Amino acid sequence: MKKNNMYITTLLLSMTMSALTACGVDSGFDIQPAPEVKTTFPNPIPADGEARTFTSTANGYTMLKQGSAALLEGQSMAPTTIQVDPSKTYQEMDGFGFAITYSSCYNLLKMDPAARAAFLKQTYSPTEGYGVSYARISIGCNDFSSTEYSLCDQKGLENFKFYKDETDYVIPILKEILAINPDLKIIAAPWTCPKWMKVKDLASKTPFDSWTDGHLNPDYRKTYADYFVKFVNEMKAQGIAIYAVSPQNEPLNKANCASLYMPWDEQAAFVKELAAAFKKGKLNTKIYLFDHNYNYDNNKDQNDYPVKVYNALGKKFEGSELVVGAAYHDYGGTNDELTDIHNQASDKELIFSESSIGTWNDGRNLAKRLVADMKNITLGTVNQWCKAVLVWNLMLDEKMGPNLDGGCQTCFGAVDIFNNYQTLKYNSHYYVICHMSSVVRPGAKRIGMALRSYQSTNLLYAAFLNPDGTKALVVLNTGDTDLNATVSDGKNYFPVSVPAQGVISTTWK
Missing domain, CATH: 2.60.40.1180 (Golgi alpha-mannosidase II)
Structure with missing residues (x-):
């Protein structure tokens, strides 16, 4: 098959495990019967x-x-x-989609341009594809970035600038997707604030020079809100509209390659500044709270995190109309938490923003994953009030990367690419998202x-x-x-x- 064919769907059954190993595919790869090669x-x-x-x-x-x-x-x-x-x-539904990380974009840009264009058209076109309509990106680094960084590593917002991960990878791929589906919605979240905004604790405000853990210095809440405004405006200048943000990815996760601990009371205080900054900046970007697990990482003080924030903020504050709802992940707990939160705050929205497959859940094995992921990630969330469903990396390579130390070393992509960036292996997350987006349109x-x-x-x-x-x-x-x-x-x-x-x-x- 020629390199510039539209795309190659999966391994042929005639390939042996030794051939897979020679291609660099790890021994945990589960051979799936090959679907028809689409023309x-x-x-x-x-x-x-x-x-x-x-x-x-x-x-x-x-x-x-x-x-x-x-x-x-x-x-x-x-x-x-x-x-x-x-x-x-x-x-009302907003859509279904994947995370567009540096790693996903790195792998996509390694593909033959014609093959990449065909894959993106297949995935995102609402008329000649599966109509995927949502994407999640990070504000600064995540665990599938080239390194740890923020968008303002030198103190002072006058030093705000995009890193090469954005300029050379994420922004170019987003532009290619937007050319196919101009109505793509994008949600963005930071893994950490700039390190110069961190403190060890709120009482002493001792500076905390670490990518991992730490708290946002209360003295920098307004500055950090302005950092978000700069991000939204700089992306707009690139022709990329940011539909929504969450204040912090996994705010109860003190680990990861980059993180910021933000319990509900600290998020409430920051969100008040963030909503006001968006309002003053005449931005209509939505704000989704929490963005973490159903079980609140087993921290009882953080149970019903978004409801606690809603109650702390009250109904009337500057930009209150922009604080529209909460986002959830599934790395702990069960999705019936969605109905519980809806029942407590029925006037607020819910979205499902992250799930992963990997070695721990036999993520390349469709026989184990397709039904479970369809049941729990898509149908189980939309039937419990979620307006959108997103999964983690769109594409990773056969070595589960590129990735960073401290982040996920065992994750697969919704699609895995190998054999010198010529062969694609579709996993369950690709199918469950496309099964929804192919028939359910934004606004449904x-x-x-x-x-x-x-x-x-x-x-x-x-x-x-x-x-x-x-x-x-x-x-x-x-x-x-x-x-x-x-x-x-x-x-x-x-x-x-x-x-x-x-x-x-x-x-x-």
Whole structure:
């Protein structure tokens, strides 16, 4: 296959483990049956009178396979019918996506330009791809950066500037993606503030010259808020709009290659300054609190962290309308915490902003990961009020990098690239995000559903009404038997086959 072909999807089954090792792939790589090598781009737009489908199975034989079914008029009387109900509406969706880190961009820029363009088009195009519509980036370094740095390492905001990670990698890739999908939403979060803003503790305010741990000096809260304003404006000058920020990635994590400890009371004080700075700067960038685990890292004093911040801030403060909600990760606890927080603050938004696969959860093994990730990361979050779902690195290499000491040394990408940057291996995170984004458009409303069945079905699902009037349904079959079902919206219906240990996404006019 020529190097400038659109892209190569997975290893051929004829490759042996010794060949994989020669290519630099570690022995933990799980060989998956190869999907068809695609020669055309996905087409997610249904024709009139048609339902468009995408189907994947955990055994890897069918991955995002396109299909269609004709709509039939009337009510379905089939024994297993999934009835969608557009009269019942829930949250509005912002989108689904991946983290665009330095490491992801480094690997993408190593690809043949034509292959990279095709991969990004396949992933992000809303008309000729899977329509991925959200991205997460860092403000300064993260554990998949080239080194530890902030955007103002020399004291004084007059010294604010982008590092080469931004100028040479992240910004160029974001521009390529935006050329494909101009409506891409971007959320940004810092792993640390500049070190000159850190103190060991708030009482003594002893300077703390470390990338890891430390507190934000209360005397620099306004300065740090202005640092965020500078970041948003400098990205805007590059033609990149920052849709949202969180004040701190994993504020209860004192480890990592770069971090800042920010318990809820300290975040409340900083967010008050941040919202005011955005308001004064005439920025409409949203602010999502917390950005950490469901279980608050087992710190009881931090339980219900975002609710504590909402209560501390009150309803009326400068820029209060910009503090819209909270973000969550899944490295501890369970996603029913989302419903608990929604019930306590139903006027606030929720998003799911990070999950990883790696050696610890057999992350390259679709047979173990596809159903679990579809259940817990996508369906399990949107059915508990999340407006957006994002996973960690879009692309890493076969050595799980590049990465930094102190960060994750065992993470896989949603896509892994190897064989001299020519061969792509798609992992579960790519599929679960694309299964949602291929049929659920930004601005869609989650809608009601009902299942009529005379048997145990092992089905999990979510339904949506898109802004253009099309409807969408994503169905997961956790059982070991294929299931034939009928989808009905009250006016039309059509049959679907939901494979065992598989997922089907469908959209129809």
